[in-house]
Amino acid sequence: MTPPLRINRRGFLAAGLAAAALPRVATGATSLPLRAEPVVAQILDPGDGATPMLGFNGSTPGPELRVAEGQRLSVAFENRLADPTAVHWHGIRIDNAMDGVPGLTQDAVPPGGGFGYDFVAPDAGTYWYHSHHQSWEQVARGLYGPLIVTETTPPDVDRDITVILDDWRLEQNGEMAAGFGNMHDFAHGGRMGNFAKAILSQTTVNTGERIRLRLINTATARIFPVALEGIDARIVALDGRPLAQPRALGQMLLAPAQRIDVIGDVTDVVRFLFPTPEQAYEMGKLTLGAAPVTAKRGPIQTLPAGHRPTPGEERALTLRMEGGAMGGRHAGDDIWAFNGTSGLRDAPFAQFALGDTARFTLINDTAFPHGIHLHGHHFYELDATTGSQGDLRDTTLLMAGETRDILCVFDNPGKWLLHCHMLGHQASGMKTWVEVA
Incomplete structure (x- = not known):
């Protein structure tokens, strides 16, 4: 909804x-x-x-x-x-x-x-x-x-x-x-x-x-x-x-x-x-306009696939969205939190070697929707029933109470932000970062 x-x-x-x-x-x-x-x-x-x-x-x-x-x-x-x-x-x-x-x-x-x-x-x-x-x-x-x-x-x-x-x-x-x-x-x-x-x-x-x-x-x-x-x-x-x-x-x-x-x-x-x-x-x-044309083309074709990373052995991680109005208490020090932590900390949420694959279980334990965005990468949204790879996205929408697994191949080195793109939520705690080396 x-x-x-x-x-x-x-x-x-x-x-x-x-x-x-x-x-x-x-x-x-x-x-x-x-x-x-x-x-x-x-x-x-x-x-x-x-x-x-x-x-x-x-x-x-x-x-x-x-x-x-x-x-x-x-x-x-x-x-x-x-x-x-x-x-x-x-x-x-x-x-x-x-x-x-x-x-x-x-x-x-x-x-x-x-x-x-x-x-x-x-x-x-x-x-x-x-x-x-x-x-x-x-x-x-x-x-x-x-x-x-x-x-x-x-x-x-x-x-x-x-x-x-x-x-x-x-x-x-x-x-x-x-x-x-x-x-x-x-x-x-x-x-x-x-x-x-x-x-x-x-x-x-x-x-x-x-x-x-x-x-x-x-x-x-x-x-x-x-x-x-x-x-x-x-x-x-x-x-x-x-x-x-x-x-x-x-x-x-x-x-x-x-x-x-x-x-x-x-x-x-x-x-x-x-x-x-x-x-x-x-x-x-x-x-x-005033220049109608006669359509002559056939079916709409698939765009060139481009970069589609191949996942390897999966590392399992959980990212729980917490806080907000009508939400439960959490251990963070701001309105919103990931896994009990609000905002950026000195240490990353997770560290990866170049080419590592991680399966994130995203849990929206709040009363509001969140669009979770990962910088520098795209990830596969996984089918909730079969676990098969779905669409490649850089932002995934989770409605209140929803859970979704995503699969990411970390093939771009650096320090990358992971946050809610409801930007007021990001500003008040719902952000973290990962490091790829």
């Missing part, structure tokens, strides 16, 4: 009326400037109040960064905020020193300071970048952007469209509501917004075109159920990793930080809907 809907009717009805195009930057081996700075965005309808926010290179979301599989991305980051920050490259299997986690892989970049991020993007897929310092506020204020790594041989589509899903807690005049970091949000489901929108990299398609949609949930707390209208489509990838076979669409569910890639043929206006028991609210849409 999804958490109860908290967004008001006006917010959803207005959400599709002011679709914004993402700025796009072509990247290469030369250094790309990326500035974190205050920005102003028009989240509400045109004519309503604008919203002071944070962003990159003058906008929120920040520019869409596109590189080819195996290409080097070199970023000259500059912090023009009043507070320290850092950039995390979510889902990418990169060098640990480039992961962007203050206190674990680097120091936070002070106001006026800079940092050089330089790495090869080894795996094609849909990823994103975001602040990893005071992220419960900085990401909520808009400090994020999409990162797309294209295949050496991309699928045959007419358009490749990025779709960012987010919600914001706004006042009537468009200002961000105060109260970032309040204990009520942290102890419950997180900072839920009262206004939601799908932000699209393009806003027009033609009937008969085959398109790729890259859905990214950038919200700090909200789980988005999503239904699509106007497209005959299949799911082809989750969290940047291709499925073994394209999957029927149905209603999709994205926890914070999760991504879904969809490929399909346009049959009508493509609508991005938030289903509720009462009705489905439109978050955004792709309108139809």
Whole structure:
């Protein structure tokens, strides 16, 4: 079950009326400037109040960064905020020193300071970048952007469209509501917004075109159920990793930080809907142009498999989520804990030799859902009945009381964060780290 809907009717009805195009930057081996700075965005309808926010290179979301599989991305980051920050490259299997986690892989970049991020993007897929310092506020204020790594041989589509899903807690005049970091949000489901929108990299398609949609949930707390209208489509990838076979669409569910890639043929206006028991609210849409085409393609094909690690002998570990409102006591010293410990400690939760395989039993012993994210790796979600390997993910959603096993091959050396991507939960204790050497 999804958490109860908290967004008001006006917010959803207005959400599709002011679709914004993402700025796009072509990247290469030369250094790309990326500035974190205050920005102003028009989240509400045109004519309503604008919203002071944070962003990159003058906008929120920040520019869409596109590189080819195996290409080097070199970023000259500059912090023009009043507070320290850092950039995390979510889902990418990169060098640990480039992961962007203050206190674990680097120091936070002070106001006026800079940092050089330089790495090869080894795996094609849909990823994103975001602040990893005071992220419960900085990401909520808009400090994020999409990162797309294209295949050496991309699928045959007419358009490749990025779709960012987010919600914001706004006042009537468009200002961000105060109260970032309040204990009520942290102890419950997180900072839920009262206004939601799908932000699209393009806003027009033609009937008969085959398109790729890259859905990214950038919200700090909200789980988005999503239904699509106007497209005959299949799911082809989750969290940047291709499925073994394209999957029927149905209603999709994205926890914070999760991504879904969809490929399909346009049959009508493509609508991005938030289903509720009462009705489905439109978050955004792709309108139809005046140049319909006759579809000539066959079935939707599987994407190239890419990096799929082979598990070896398994080491068994248990990670229990504890705390929060209506939760039991735990031994940690904050609102949330893993296995009785809140926040990062000097010693890692577990240490692995390069290539080790671990089976984690994740137990959500709390009254709220959690999206558990592992940095630097993907892992297999295991079938609860058969134990067989399922989808490769970097973030897995566990509802209240749910248990799931995941299987990870630790083939990327370094110190890697493991945390809840409901970012208020992370800030108040639900995080730890593992070391691979």
